[in-house]
Amino acid sequence: MYLGIDIGGTNLKAGLVDESGTLLRTRKEPLGRVSDPEELAARLAGMARAAAAEDLAQVQSVGMGVPGAVEGGTIVYTCNIPMKNIPMERMFRSHLDLPVHLGNDADCAALGEYHCGAGKGCRSLVAITLGTGIGGGMVFDGKIYEGLGMAGEVGHMVVEPGGVPCPCGRRGCWEQYASASGLRRMTWEAMEAHPESLLWTITGGKWERLNGGTAFKAARRGDEAARAVCGTYIRYLAQGITNLVNLLHPEVLAIGGGISNEREESLLRPVREIVDRECYASHGGRKTRVVKALLGNDAGVIGAAFLGRSR
Ligand SMILES: [Zn+2]
Numbered sequence: 001m002y003l004g005i006d007i008g009g010t011n012l013k014a015g016l017v018d019e020s021g022t023l024l025r026t027r028k029e030p031l032g033r034v035s036d037p038e039e040l041a042a043r044l045a046g047m048a049r050a051a052a053a054e055d056l057a058q059v060q061s062v063g064m065g066v067p068g069a070v071e072g073g074t075i076v077y078t079c080n081i082p083m084k085n086i087p088m089e090r091m092f093r094s095h096l097d098l099p100v101h102l103g104n105d106a107d108c109a110a111l112g113e114y115h116c117g118a119g120k121g122c123r124s125l126v127a128i129t130l131g132t133g134i135g136g137g138m139v140f141d142g143k144i145y146e147g148l149g150m151a152g153e154v155g156h157m158v159v160e161p162g163g164v165p166c167p168c169g170r171r172g173c174w175e176q177y178a179s180a181s182g183l184r185r186m187t188w189e190a191m192e193a194h195p196e197s198l199l200w201t202i203t204g205g206k207w208e209r210l211n212g213g214t215a216f217k218a219a220r221r222g223d224e225a226a227r228a229v230c231g232t233y234i235r236y237l238a239q240g241i242t243n244l245v246n247l248l249h250p251e252v253l254a255i256g257g258g259i260s261n262e263r264e265e266s267l268l269r270p271v272r273e274i275v276d277r278e279c280y281a282s283h284g285g286r287k288t289r290v291v292k293a294l295l296g297n298d299a300g301v302i303g304a305a306f307l308g309r310s311r
Contacts, residue, residue: 001055003048003062003098004305006105007031009080009132014047015298016055017305021116023298027051037075037086045095061099061308064088065108065300069149073102076149101307105300106152107144109256109293110137111310112303117294118254126250127293128154128241130212130257134175138248142310155179159239177236180212180259186232187215190225198223212259216266234267238274245279245288256293268292 001024006013008031015026027047034040044064052059066088068078073089089100103111110127119125119139129135136154138145145151155175156168163172164185176182187210191199198218203209215233218226241253259267272290281287295302 001052001058001060002305002308003052003059004108004301004303004307005044005048005062005064006108006300006304007044007064007066007078007081008105008300009067012044012047013301014044014051015301015305016051016053016059017302021112021302021306023302024055025051025053026301031081034081034083037083037088038091040081040083041088041091042095045092048096059098061101062092062096063101063103063108063304063307064092065103065105065304067105070102070104071149073100075102099308101304103144103304103307104137104146104152106135107137107139107146108303108307109135109295109299110139110152110254110303111144111306112295112299112301113254113256113293114139114142114303115306115309116302117299118291119252122251124248124250125252125254126154126244126248127254127256127299128244129293130179130237130255130259132179132181134179134240136244138250139310140250144310154240154244157240157243159236159243174236174240178233178240180257182236183212183215183229183233183259184210186229187226190215190229194225197225199226213262216262220266230266234270235274238271238278241271241290242275242278245275245281245290249281250288251286253288253290254293255290256296256299260292 013028016024027050069076075086075088113127114125124140134155136152156173158172159174160172164176166173215226215229219230
């Protein structure tokens with residue numbers, strides 16, 4: 001058995017996972033304010049111990065998915081928690097002495113999908129998560145591809161030169177258009193341009209009530225402005241996916257995040273049509289299967305638990 005820990009932007013989650021990837025027990029708590037890494041390590045160890053409960057003696061290793069960059073047992077940097085060069089493995093082991101493996105959270109989600117989700121049985125998988133940004137992870141023959149440590153930052157490939165500024169410093173990054181936040185921004189812009197749109201009725205004109213599903217909902221009810229937004233969104237999403245498919249030609253490309261729950265005919269089918277038509281393999285050869293990720297919010301914990309198996 002393995003323990004997996006997911007350090008998310010809002011929640012901490014620890015889970016006990018068996019050899020087949022089944023999540024046996026979980027512990028979850030809000031991240032809250034983290035001022036001291038030592039304190040965070042102690043909390044994580046406590047949660048892991050609680051998730052393992054009477055099975056602690058069977059646990060072979062602990063994996064930890066971190067929203068940022070890691071190197072060996074060190075958290076190099078995280079984007080939402082103020083931590084830099086933190087020796088997390090050592091800190092954690094002072095509370096719970098088990099082998100510790102650190103990984104990037106998007107990589108862990110990809111590893112979870114590879115072993116027991118959308119990529120089960122395949123040899124190569126790319127997983128993207130459409131959220132605030134776009135996370136990306138790549139698994140080839142059971143191994144995460146990390147490059148020098150930060151490979152898979154798929155959200156920061158430029159799809160619109162000179163486009164919307166991105167916090168990474170460039171303009172026109174994919175995640176400014178094809179993430180849930182990007183879709184939200186484009187929906188809001190469509191509302192401003194179309195005061196007659198149904199989008200106003202659905203949201204009551206409130207930004208807080210606007211989410212990644214709003215445009216799809218209005219489009220289904222026949223709203224022209226919303227249809228145009230969905231069309232644009234799907235083109236951007238498919239453009240980035242086609243780039244990834246051309247670069248890596250994986251067996252499976254799994255799409256996760258809230259938006260991936262949209263109806264098949266509204267999202268996956270049109271995306272697939274564009275990718276199949278535009279990818280280089282359209283000239284012959286095997287096609288990448290573009291599918292919905294299957295593990296949802298559990299992918300991170302399950303994948304983190306499997307870090308010990310893949311190294
Ligand atoms: Zn960027």
